[in-house]
Amino acid sequence: MSEKRPVLKPSTNRFAVYTLSLVFGLFQALQCFPLALIRGKLPGHASGDIIQHITGQLYFLRQGWHWPLLLDQRLGAPAGTNIGLTDSIPLEALFLKVIHPLFPGMLQGIVLYLALCWTLQPVCAVFALRSLGEKRLLPAFAAAVFASCFPAFIFRIGHAALCGQWILLLAIGLYFRATRTGAGSRPVWLLALLTSLTLLIHPYLMVMAGAILGAVPLTLLLRERNWKVCAPAVMATATSGLGIIGVGSVLGYWGSASGGGYGTYSMNLASPFWPVHSSLFPSVSSRLVEATGGQYEGYQYLGAGILLTLGLVLLSRRGIKLLAQLPKQHAGLLLACLALTLIALSNRIYFLHIPVLLTHFRVPGAEQMRSSGRMFWPVGYLIMLGGIYGLCRAWPRVWPLVLLAGIALQWQDTRDIRSGVHQMELSFLEPPSAENRQLFSLMQPFDRVEIHPRLECDGADSDYVMQFVYVAALNNTLVNTMYTARSTAASACHPSAEEPHPLDPRTLVILTGASQRLHALRWNRLQHAQCGVWDKTIFCVATDVPLPSGLSPTPPPPVLPIDQQIVTAGRQLKHEEILESGWSNPEDWGVWSEAPVASLYFNLPEDIHRANLVLRMHSTPDKPQHVRALLNGTQIAEWDVKPDEADYTADFALPPEEHSASLQLQISNPVQIGQDPRHLGIALLSLKVNRLN
Incomplete structure (x- = not known):
């Protein structure tokens, strides 16, 4: 008689799978993040966005409870700063504030949150794979390693809140459970609650989780063709949306403006397959997938192990057959993935440096997702899960060997970026310089x-x-x-x-x-x-306070060149200190005034007493401006500045003992243009001071 192989009971197998993934996640977290930082120690010095995140939490934890709840009143005073706008993970910050009397030494939870993300990432990957239907131990371990070594996850270390990508894996798992036949409404309501709470972690993650939530009623409707089947999912999705609007309104999330960038911070079509930051291909340049100057935000390399499994699935007839069943089984999820991919690609689509589609069309609300290239993350995780699931069915004899090879490849491929995370965290423990x-x-x-x-x-x-x-x-x-x-x-x-x-x-x-x-x-x-x-x-x-020690005397402003044209912006700009007050930020062409009075400062050579001033200016479109020019309080000229670019001149004299002058330009009627919040008057392109004496 042949011996029977022992078969693990479902409960035993589940316990083994989740325990293994949890241990692996804890190993990863403790390897990357020092315990002192996890316990809340403040870095003696830091750089990058982590300063922003820690600063928001640090002020928030030190102030008393007040309303508005998330407002740091001493940060950005007098208006204060909402910690949701500093990416300080408000959900965690609220929890830490509750327990802060018990742990007064914990002044930041950013590294604790990162450690939790590194721990939960493999666990939620196993949950997602098991929800898809694959419950064996080796595929689960592969999912745990692939997710923990997902390049786009590790690469996000600088933006702590966005490392909560375990939320996306959890949402994917709940989607698969919610769309099973006879599943009941519990999974979709859990997914709705998760989506709402994710707003208090990061709005980008909330949008991605919301897309997965919205896919549930779509899938049920298109598969079953029955409104009654998808009604609970529709109610859960609508409730989550209303909850997000309500919570966002109460906690001050809405009404803020993006700095723009949609179409720049996008994903390159080649990014998922181009091995940037790969330890296996260290010589590969990132410049080929950087077509807009901001596509580093769309970094989506999947990793060598995931690409191996995906490639073998696509090379198999069984794998292609499985893919062909997706539109029938998960049409809503496919539509959600298509929408997220299109948002990630934006309206300026490139494959490497080859333009594929360049349009002026913008998805409504796209400017609020200026770094749209991130939106591909759920699609990447679904590719990973689908690759493992499909491999185990398309190659029934060799899949264990392939998965073992894929695990080794993915681990080795991300060696350098994992090491970089560890070194960066260790640097925060260095004593202040x-x-x-x-x-x-x-x-x-x-x-x-x-x-x-x-x-x-x-x-x-x-x-x-x-x-x-x-x-x-x-x-x-x-x-x-x-x-x-x-x-x-x-x-x-x-x-x-x-x-x-x-x-x-x-x-x-x-x-x-x-x-x-x-x-x-x-x-x-x-x-x-x-x-x-x-x-x-x-x-x-x-003046009645002693000047702090360690300061050196302030040098005077530079002397303005005579008989030389000076531009006010661009690469040739060398004399920025002529712009005294009332000016906006210099742009490539010049600078706008944004106040009723804009001032210029001239520090002239000692031998200049009489001079001629030439200002090249124009007014706002279709709105001429009447401008009075006063030098050290005395009017020297009066101009009607037209929308067309022109030179406006004035002669002036300085007393023998004076070598500096403040020129005030009093502008009659500054106006707003379109959605620009500034009140613009005149545009200054260049100036020139000519010697007369």
């Missing part, structure tokens, strides 16, 4: 920090400016700005808020950017502040 300690000491005595220009006005050097915001967060100091994913009307840039004003002894002003020396001169001249230089930044305090 001498420079960091000096900055902390310099800012510590102050109760209020003002950074000018605010990040809402000029975010060109946001990584550098955020170090000051982070130190303010460590000191729990009120700060007037914050880098956010979206802008709100309350926190929008207002030129009047950038003007010098009287300083109290507990306020520190930090001047950054190209025009900081000029701004320091204005603070000193108009408010009698005293300023000094640290690194490439100027710090100003009230």
Whole structure:
């Protein structure tokens, strides 16, 4: 008699599968993230978006309960900042705030959240595969490894909230359970609740989970052709949508504006198959799948192991037959995947650098998903799950060997990016540098920090400016700005808020950017502040406060060249410090005024007493502007600036003892153009000062 092979009971097999995936997830998490950071230790220094996430949580956990619930009142004061706009994982932050009295030393939960994501990713992948119908141990372990080593998952480490991709796997598993014959309504209601709660993790994940939820009633309707069958799913989907609208309204999610970028931060058609950041193909360049300048956001490489399983399924007749059954069995899911793929590709579709389709059409609401290339993630996970499921049926004899080979390939293929995550997390444990300690000491005595220009006005050097915001967060100091994913009307840039004003002894002003020396001169001249230089930044305090130690004297603004045309923007721009106040951010062609009064500052050579000024300007379209020009308070010219570009001139004289001049341009009627929130008056393209004496 031949021996019978032992067969695991379903409950035993389930326990073994989930235990193995959980242990593997914990191993991955503890290998990547130091325990000190998981327990809530604050990094002594950090860079990138993690500063944004930690800063939002740090302020939130240190303030009392108040309404609006998610508003950090001391961050981005006086308007405050909603931590949903700092990607600080509000759902986790609320939980940590509840237990914070028991764990007062836990001042950030970002790394704890990341560790949970690394732990839950393989577990939810097993759940999704078992929900699809494949319940054997080796395929489950393959799903666990493939999901944990999914390149688009590991690559997202810089955006902590978006590492919650286990939510997508959980949503996929609930979809398959909800669409089984006779499944009942419990899975779809769980999926609806999951989708609603995901808003409080990240809106992008909520949109993806919502697409999977919406696929449930579509699949049931198109498969069964019976409204009664899909009615509970329709109710669950509608309830989830209303819940999202309600929760978002109450917690202040709506009304913020995106900075644009749809069509730029998209996915390249070749991205899922092009091995960027691959350890197996280290010489492969990312430039070939970077056709718009922002397609790094659409990084979707699937990994060598997943591509191996997918390729073998597509090479088999049985595999093709299985694929042919999908439209009949899961039509709603296929439509959801098609919609997500089209959003990810955007209206500028490229295969490598070859344009496939370039249109001006935009999906309604697409600007709110400016980084649309991320929307392919659920499709990628479905390809992974379908590849494992199909392989086990298309190749019944060799699938174990293929899966073992795929596991080894996927693990090796992602070795470098996994190692990069570990090294980055270890760097957060390094003690602060001498420079960091000096900055902390310099800012510590102050109760209020003002950074000018605010990040809402000029975010060109946001990584550098955020170090000051982070130190303010460590000191729990009120700060007037914050880098956010979206802008709100309350926190929008207002030129009047950038003007010098009287300083109290507990306020520190930090001047950054190209025009900081000029701004320091204005603070000193108009408010009698005293300023000094640290690194490439100027710090100003009230005159009755000792200037913090470690600051060097502020150099004067550069002398303006004579008889030389100076452009106000673009690569040739070398004299930014002529733009004193009332101007918007310089653009490629020039700069707009966005206040009724816009000022220019001239620091002239000592031998210049009489000169001729030439300003090349134009007004807003179809709206001429009457402009009065005052030099140091005295009117020197009056112009009617037309919409067409032209030169406007004026002669002026300076007293012998003066070598600097402030030119005020009083603009009659600044207007708004289209959806632009700014009030624009005149556009300044260039200027020239000609010697007359």
